[in-house]
Amino acid sequence: MTTGTFVRWRNYAARDLITVVEALDLPQPLTIVACPDGPGQLLIAGDPALAGIVVRADHAEVGPGIMWWDDGYRMMGMRDPEIIVLPNGLDDAGLAAVQAAVRRSITRRRRGFRRCSTCLSLNPPERMSTRGVCRACADRRE
Numbered sequence: 001m002t003t004g005t006f007v008r009w010r011n012y013a014a015r016d017l018i019t020v021v022e023a024l025d026l027p028q029p030l031t032i033v034a035c036p037d038g039p040g041q042l043l044i045a046g047d048p049a050l051a052g053i054v055v056r057a058d059h060a061e062v063g064p065g066i067m068w069w070d071d072g073y074r075m076m077g078m079r080d081p082e083i084i085v086l087p088n089g090l091d092d093a094g095l096a097a098v099q100a101a102v103r104r105s106i107t108r109r110r111r112g113f114r115r116c117s118t119c120l121s122l123n124p125p126e127r128m129s130t131r132g133v134c135r136a137c138a139d140r141r142e
């Protein structure tokens with residue numbers, strides 16, 4: 001199926017996400033969660049939550065992923081998203097712009113990773129304690 005077929009349906013968020021999943025080179029796994037700040041769906045790519053993508057009618061929001069824990073459940077979202085204007089929806093130029101933003105977001109996300117001084121694992125900030133050790137090592141010490 002061509003991208004053009006999808007563009008006509010661009011107000012349907014689920015189809016936009018299918019277009020994005022089929023057309024872009026995204027790190028696995030892919031997870032879809034409800035947008036935390038309004039209607040729509042947020043696509044999270046990679047582990048641990050490397051990039052988030054929301055597609056709206058005339059723009060996409062792409063940013064580094066973030067995780068947090070709520071009552072033992074792992075939640076995922078994104079922070080500081082870039083707005084990618086899509087004047088013609090998800091045509092080739094639009095998809096290329098979203099792909100580039102995904103790459104930038106993954107770079108921003110990985111830049112914040114820190115190595116645990118105890119087990120030497122590389123962790124996103126939300127998995128680190130304030131003492132330079134990962135939460136798993138911190139929990140073992142307590």
Ligand SMILES: [Zn+2]
Pocket residue numbers: 116117118119120121133134135136137138
């Ligand atoms: Zn550790």
